[in-house]
Amino acid sequence: MNTKNFNLDSLVGNWESINLNPTVIIYCNRSNYLLSIIYMNEMNKQASPATYEIQEDEDGFFINYNLKRTAISHDTKLDILTISALGNYMRN
Template sequence: MERELFDLDRLVGNWESINLNPTVMIHRNGENHQLSIIYMNEVTKQASLATYEIQEDEQGYLVYLNGKRTSITYSQRLDMLTIATLGDYMRN
């Protein structure tokens, strides 16, 4: 499987799910990039944040969500981020 290479700096910013999943933010932390998922409690209207380090292996970029490998891909043509378990995201 050939992976699609892209610069993670292109992904820095806020991303909104087109499938009504939680909003995500990608940001730099020193030399590393992190993905933060903003969860909204519908009852209390309080937001909580879960942050994961974006890692790279021979298959591409990934994060470990709940202990499971979750791939991250990006379509430059569409400016669309895809997180395997959460679906597609458009830049906000």
């Protein structure tokens, strides 16, 4: 399983949570990769995104989510994205 060394280009697209967490969209804006979490308001059915820059250090890729370092990994064989604070995602 390759979870640390992967190309962010391979993550671009829509990801649906296996654990019923909000949908995630990963995209490239110039040279930065961004991860948007799409929150759905159940009362008025409106979506509101929260966007985070994907960063990298010696431990791998991460975002700063709720003021905490949240790791991002990808199982290239199964094509499953894992966001440590939100769980596993499948490509939509």
